[in-house]
Amino acid sequence: MTALLEVKNLKKRFGGNEAVKDVNFEVNAGECVVLAGDNGAGKSTVIKMISGVYTPTAGTVHLNGELLTGKSPEAVRNAGIETIYQDLALADNLDPGLNLYLGREISRRVMGLPFLDRKKMREDAARVMKSLGITVPDPAAPVREMSGGQRQAIALARAIHWQAGLVIMDEPTAALGVPEQREVMALIERMKQQGVGIILISHNLPDIFAAADRIVVLARGVVAGVRRPDETNDEEVVRMMMGATL
Amino acid sequence: MTALLEVKNLKKRFGGNEAVKDVNFEVNAGECVVLAGDNGAGKSTVIKMISGVYTPTAGTVHLNGELLTGKSPEAVRNAGIETIYQDLALADNLDPGLNLYLGREISRRVMGLPFLDRKKMREDAARVMKSLGITVPDPAAPVREMSGGQRQAIALARAIHWQAGLVIMDEPTAALGVPEQREVMALIERMKQQGVGIILISHNLPDIFAAADRIVVLARGVVAGVRRPDETNDEEVVRMMMGATL
Amino acid sequence: QEDITITLVPGLTTDAFYITMNRGAQAAADALGINVDFQGAEEFDPVLQTPVLDAVIARGPDAILIAPTDSTQMIEPLRRASEAGIPVITVDTFIDDGMYQDGAGDGDFPLSYVASDNVGGGRMAARFMAEEIGGEGKVYVSNVRPGISTTDQREEGFLAEMEENYPDIEVLETQYNENDASLAASQFQAVLARNPDIAGVFGANLFSALGAGNGVENADMIDQVTVIAFDAPQSIVDNISSGLVDAAIAQHPAEIGYFGVMAAYAALTGQSVPTSIGTGFTVIDADNVGDEDIAKFIYSE
Amino acid sequence: MSMSTTKRNGGASFLRSLLNAWSWLFLILILAFFEIYAQTQTGSTFLFRVYNLQSISVAASQILLLALGLTLVIVAGHIDLSIAFSTGFAAVAMALVVRAAGDDPGLAMVLLALIVGLLAAGIVGVVNGWLVAHLDVPSFIGTLGTYGIARGAALIVAGGATVSIRSDTVRSFGNGEIWLFPIPVVIAAVLAIGCHYLLAHTRFGAHTYALGANRASVERAGVDVKRHLMLLFIISALTAGIGGLIYTGRFSAGAANAGEPILLYAVAAVFIGGASLTGGQGTISGTVIGAFIIAVIQFGLVFSGLPPYWQFVAVGLVIIVAVLVDQSKHRVTGDRS
Amino acid sequence: MSMSTTKRNGGASFLRSLLNAWSWLFLILILAFFEIYAQTQTGSTFLFRVYNLQSISVAASQILLLALGLTLVIVAGHIDLSIAFSTGFAAVAMALVVRAAGDDPGLAMVLLALIVGLLAAGIVGVVNGWLVAHLDVPSFIGTLGTYGIARGAALIVAGGATVSIRSDTVRSFGNGEIWLFPIPVVIAAVLAIGCHYLLAHTRFGAHTYALGANRASVERAGVDVKRHLMLLFIISALTAGIGGLIYTGRFSAGAANAGEPILLYAVAAVFIGGASLTGGQGTISGTVIGAFIIAVIQFGLVFSGLPPYWQFVAVGLVIIVAVLVDQSKHRVTGDRS
């Protein structure tokens, strides 16, 4: 059986700086792999190479055995990978509904012509966000006017709303309140049960241990170690992050 | 003795939405007040009214007994309040040095003319960030090219670098790695000992309890309760956030 | 003498008037077996003409024919040509007072001025207009923008003639259209809305006249309003045939180009040259527009 | 007028939608001003004359035809300077075909001429789109380059001057009326509705707004941004090209410079209509109002007999005041701090 | 040419600083092209003639004087269209004072005239700054408004025409040379150095860059942004005004339209120099190269005898290629993806 996602020898150089040097790991269906690592370790760079935002300097990514490297974000998304980016990648001037559906907007036909169904999209956004424990005062306001956590919830909603085979989450709870964080952890559990593969990036040790089936620790662009949560502990993981060789 | 900072009846309305309804609290020198609350509770709005970014719809802010309300961010900063904003407020096209010193750049004189001392500012930035446990590969690169945690460290560095009487931190560790988070908690402790007043916004319960002298819980724009950490616990705080009346 | 090269610098390159002038110049060049280059700027403006002139001087032609875009402002730039030993002849427009080689003025160095007189053309337009409207009524000038010497002069001549000889004609404010026929049309319509008894418009160049004509057409006032155009490119002539425009004051740009080259050649070969060569005007109207001998006054397109 | 977001999001509060009307209000204010002026000074009416309204609308249409596609481009955070000469290129190309067909050609030839004119403009659009989308040339520079190229091309094919034609079909295309509505106005209105539909009600429009706010958001959402940019610049060139066709119809002549003097007014209309240099905002209805504000003051100032140099001053003032009125709206809703 | 960030940050890697030179390289390439052309076609030199270099530099200076202050404004994320007529306003104001002083006025009067000319431009700058900084009018619209106002004002004070003067002092101010350097070039060079210093080496410059990237960052850092914007627009008006003074000197006449035809070139120079519509990037050295690229191709194309309409095409092409060369640099350093 091939893995759902296979990342091989990924490398990314920015000018003179090799942000990611050699990263390999796999994600299976129904499995949550946590990418852990200190700030600047290269986590976000790795997931951007998977999702098609960056072209790797070297290395390959396969989804269900098919080569993904070099494809556009559009193609990657269509192949069934949803990504929550650390910078959220929201269109600040649009409402949550349009952000939720960005690229996959729904229309209704009026006299044969398609018209964006803003109302429906807005309602759906409110519903998905509610399931995360978040309500926004004015669902028609542009997301620019929303609080940090509300914005993060929209980015989350966007990724979980679609039936993706693999969901990548780059620090998805960083701006969320306590109950919402718990909601997201429960959600990850549910998605795993539905067979969805998950890559989670997090700096929160309890969350990491709670969600992970495998912890891949990055340090300065290389994999410093891979552990199952039950075979390691906080201190070892932190030591690996700091680049202690094993 | 008057409090260092006194916030009275603050209110802020955005269009039809009253984001902050009636908020009162004080901060004394050497004290850390945590503003806790669910997403959208109004925390960031409150601190933006203190720092001069928003003009309150009603209410007053006094620093050392002097009225601060209505003053510009410039005046507030000069009065001795440094703020780390949730959105970081970095100039993405400048290097960490210039971001650290933004508004207070240092120059050296060459033939009587002042020239920005980029090297010195860059070194200082690297030094302050190092004290938080963060190094950047190229300190001359614009902050646009930095990782989420590196960016947050720059915003942090900016606030702590100056001898402020009050430091406001809006989710300062949201993007930081584990060791860096610990660094910041230690830093808050040190600042308190130096008599600096601190307003901390955080969604991390352990951090809240570790840092707070007082916890002010906001729910939907009003203060749902004020507790000392030793007279409350996680569950009560979360219940207050959710708006349970007491 | 095959290697004699003369450069013709028009006021602007995108105008039928100067394109026709160039044709006349080429005809003379062919007749003489010499070369004439055509190099100019995109707008009638000294700031744009000066760098072109500088580059022309760098090429070192044997003589320069130029339509200076301002009588004062082009003196200094042209002096550089003269100082570089290149004889200068001005065509269509002049520098200083237009009287050359008489020892007076800063801009006395050009050898000759070959042109029809724009002030005179303006006066001619005024006389024709007055006749058409019966010596009384309201008229106005539709012009490009202030600061273009040729069109300013046409307006000046038109106003002076009206003022001196036609006391019963009221000349309204000039309207500037930025060379936009659409704006010129809308301006006519606004003037008409204000003055329902408007009797005539003098369009000081192609687009001014085209626009005014269109305004008149849309107001269904072709019979009531007289439109006089300055310059006679094909589009104006077509409008005369269709009655939208009543008359055009045609300069003789081909003649100007022809005599300009001839004068330069004469000077280069040691002949004496008159300091001023006047070319005439022809009024084209519905009566003569079909005549064969009028065709040669229509500007080439 | 820059309440585009509210507009876009439709379900705005009543207060907001009322305030949205301020730009209309300002237009009405100018109209009222001129009406009162006309009534008191000349004893006639300004507003209630078909003729005046027709004249103003035709002038506004000519501005609009450049401004419509431009609005889309500006909302997406780009600019298109080349429309100044896409207009001229189309006008000249159309006129050349008509002329080649001989005196008074039939409807078929005129249709062919219209198509050739559109194609000429379309080429400019394709080049712009290709430069901006595929070669990452900043749109200001890329379209400034094609501005020069289209201008040169139009002048070269036209032999430098205007190409005059004789065709009653063409002339009535530019000067005819459908009931009381001049054909240029009808065409501009249809295109305005089309562009409004596109921008306000389709996925394409939503992507255009998102593109202006945050290109990464659209790219990462899986939209083919290059294709989208190509289309935007083609639409912009085509609406400007239609402006050129109408120009040839109105004046029975194709001029390479036809669009140039209108470029600045077109850009102004878009900005008066609430767009911003940085993209992400602006609406077609705002642009329509912007174009009418410009056309009304140009007409009205001549009508009121203000001396020409003072007209320059007055146009400048009105443009500023139009936006100030809009700004004060923001103050009322407290959008800014 | 848009490696502004690298430039700004100084300590760039060697590779980067080498690549930074590409815009210079492109300029040198054009020069080499014309030199080879001149040598082979006319047997003369293009580059090694003082006259040619002087002419090109004077043309570049006139563009630069509008472009220098504009660069600062554009880096800050704004635009200033009114410079087109600040130039004319200053030129006319200066000429009127000289004329009022009678034939061939003394140095004192000429100095007074220069000061009055600068003041005239300064007023436009103050109004722009006030509109943008204090009334939050978008700069495109605000300065388009003052464009109209300054234009009308210049025409009104000039009485419509150009104000011609006779003064050897003024004439030598515009046409004299200091050693081999024409005075306009010397003045533009001094101002360019001044603006470069301001933008690259002072706090003011750092704030200007930050403002273009993120206004909130500067405001929250405690910078008086309104004051900063005021200063930017005043500087922009003043450098354009100095352009007007030089104009009056060169042409012995003040023309209200003096700056208008070069506005587009000035904006183009800034963008060729690496600035962007959205602000936050651009450098004075880039703008200087941009102005020279424009001046060299305009001069070179006439010099090489290319027919005028083909020149439009060629200028358009060169502008695009200039930026493409710059883009390929980004590709090499991998700045994008």
Ligand SMILES: Nc1ncnc2c1ncn2[C@@H]1O[C@H](COP(=O)(O)OP(=O)(O)OP(=O)(O)O)[C@@H](O)[C@H]1O
């Ligand atoms: N566009 C870019 N250009 C240049 N360098 C970059 C760029 N993006 C990231 N880097 C550098 O690459 C390194 C890895 O960055 P990355 O964002 O992958 O870190 P990360 O592990 O996600 O960190 P964090 O936990 O702080 O988000 C950092 O040193 C960063 O400065």
Ligand SMILES: Nc1ncnc2c1ncn2[C@@H]1O[C@H](COP(=O)(O)OP(=O)(O)OP(=O)(O)O)[C@@H](O)[C@H]1O
């Ligand atoms: N500029 C604005 N315009 C309109 N509404 C706003 C604006 N800023 C914030 N709000 C609204 O005010 C409310 C409070 O926002 P605020 O940012 O203060 O929340 P917060 O407590 O900081 O939340 P978080 O923990 O998610 O950061 C939210 O409902 C938000 O949508």
Ligand SMILES: O[C@@H]1[C@@H](O)[C@H](O)OC[C@H]1O
């Ligand atoms: O005759 C020319 C005119 O047609 C053009 O519009 O301006 C310059 C004139 O010399």
Ligand SMILES: [Mg+2]
């Ligand atoms: Mg990251």
Ligand SMILES: [Mg+2]
């Ligand atoms: Mg917040």
